[in-house]
Amino acid sequence: MNQFGTLYIVATPLGHLQDMSWRAVEILQTVHLIAAEDTRHSLPLLQHYSIKTPTISLHAHNEAERIEQLQKRLQQGESIALISDAGTPLISDPGFLLVRKIREVGIKVVPIPGPCAAISALCVGGLPTDRFVFEGFLPQRSALRQTRLAQLVLEERTLIFYEAPHRILVFLKELQTVFGQNRPAVIARELTKIFETILTGTLLQLYEKVEEDKNQQRGEIVVLVAGKPKNNEEEITAEITRILTILLAECSLKQAVDITAKLTAFKKNHIYEIALKMQKTV
Ligand code: SAM
Secondary structure (H helix, E strand, C coil): CCCCCEEEEECECCCCHHHCCHHHHHHHHHCCEEEECCHHHHHHHHHHCCCCCCEEECCCCCHHHHHHHHHHHHHCCCCEEEECCCECCCCCCCCHHHHHHHHHCCCEEEEECCCCHHHHHHHHHCCCCCCEEEEEECCCCHHHHHHHHHCCCCCCCEEEEEECHHHHHHHHHHHHHHHCCCCEEEEEECCCCCCCEEEEEEHHHHHHHHHHCHHHHCCCEEEEECCCCCCCHHHHHHHHHHHHHHHHCCCCHHHHHHHHHHHHCCCHHHHHHHHHHHHHHC
8 A cells, every 4th residue: 555645625715714614724734735826825824723834835837847846745645735825726726737647646636625706606696506617717818708708609507707807897798799788697796705795687787787886896706697598499490490591502401400400509300300391391
């Protein structure tokens, strides 16, 4: 049996110090080393819980270099905890490269679960929670953002985004362009903190509220967008018919059905039945 140490992935509060789990405190007190996204940022939390364990930085810019060093220490039998500035490490935070490598070399990785802004927002937003998609931060470059959003047009699951406060208004505009003004959405701001606010409404209503109240353009923000409503039978048939009309003038029935299925994600059998009916009526 090897004598390797364990890498713990420890969630820490989003803002409220009491959201730390007992187990998280115990692990941080007893490991040999804490790898923190920003050691200075984590200091008040560690002091609050009398955690005197040595810390080392592990952030987006040094993660790749740190891996070898941490791997060596784990292989020598030391245990290490990874924490980020807030919430769950690896969720829009560093740690993925480390975890992948440490698992590859056969060292145990153990989660110490706790706060996560995405899940906290989802739980209070009032949008469906049975199926959801975490998109995190969109790319900063406008063209890349548009592409990513365009890929989500047909998404039926609740969408979860992280966004910086100074971009929230622009983001709400971009969302309206892609999903329409009437799509239900939620802005969850400053969760677990003094100015915690949950705003609900359509994308247009939220835009108006945030534009009017500058306070809503401050702090940390999660945006939820309801998934695409399921089309009713009539709308589906109309959409399929519209596309098939164009395609049947250009290609074979099979090709037209295949392309329509790809474009719409509707069932091929259903598209085929409509195509046959259309051919009979010509
Ligand atoms: N690892 C964190 C987690 O588990 O949610 C996320 C870290 S990411 C660098 C920071 C982003 O998470 C913020 O820009 C915001 O979108 C979201 N966030 C973090 N804390 C939040 C809070 N208290 N309220 C709302 N959103 C928060």
